[in-house]
Amino acid sequence: AQKITQTQPGMFVQEKEAVTLDCTYDTSDQSYGLFWYKQPSSGEMIFLIYQGSYDEQNATEGRYSLNFQKARKSANLVISASQLGDSAMYFCAMREYNDMRFGAGTRLTVKP
Amino acid sequence: NAGVTQTPKFQVLKTGQSMTLQCAQDMNHNSMYWYRQDPGMGLRLIYYSASEGTTDKGEVPNGYNVSRLNKREFSLRLESAAPSQTSVYFCASSEAGGRYYNEQFFGPGTRLTVL
Numbered sequence: 001a002q003k004i005t006q007t008q009p010g011m012f013v014q015e016k017e018a019v020t021l022d023c024t025y026d027t028s029d030q031s032y033g034l035f036w037y038k039q040p041s042s043g044e045m046i047f048l049i050y051q052g053s054y055d056e057q058n059a060t061e062g063r064y065s066l067n068f069q070k071a072r073k074s075a076n077l078v079i080s081a082s083q084l085g086d087s088a089m090y091f092c093a094m095r096e097y098n099d100m101r102f103g104a105g106t107r108l109t110v111k112p
Numbered sequence: 113n114a115g116v117t118q119t120p121k122f123q124v125l126k127t128g129q130s131m132t133l134q135c136a137q138d139m140n141h142n143s144m145y146w147y148r149q150d151p152g153m154g155l156r157l158i159y160y161s162a163s164e165g166t167t168d169k170g171e172v173p174n175g176y177n178v179s180r181l182n183k184r185e186f187s188l189r190l191e192s193a194a195p196s197q198t199s200v201y202f203c204a205s206s207e208a209g210g211r212y213y214n215e216q217f218f219g220p221g222t223r224l225t226v227l
Contacts, residue, residue, distance in 0.1 A: 043200070
């Protein structure tokens, strides 16, 4: 069964605007972690932000914030003030103990 | 401090050939992982090693074997390569297995083509 769903294969955003990338997950565990990674065209995986299942506040890291809605099982990534360098694939992932599952990704393109 | 390194960066094999992908980390992490990434998909876990001396299957282990040589090194072996194993392979490490909050640090990947 699909554990991580990213419903937006591709997204476009104007430079300097904010964009939200959607992620929903499926788990029956109480303890889990949610991650977002960026994969530029060069191929490396870059960690962006983390949210724990017990964290009450939404995580923020610079221009990145994670909109965590536990009851809806969603963990959307918000990028504020988009930059051209934000153009990349973005993957949502969920970790339960040693099992890490990734979504299929969203390709974000930032337009000048 | 190189982080996670992988060799080789690129490899082309013929069906039935064998090869070993090497991974090493210098962050003193306990846990290491092997993933594959197919076009248009996210990463899928092949095998992981929660600590030195232990290995466990992930989501897609068939056709692969692993060895946790020591705390630093974790290798992935394809005994008889098949075209379905054409993929980009990523190695990753994290501080401790079993703790969901530990982020994973990824190597640069190995692009493998099986003809």
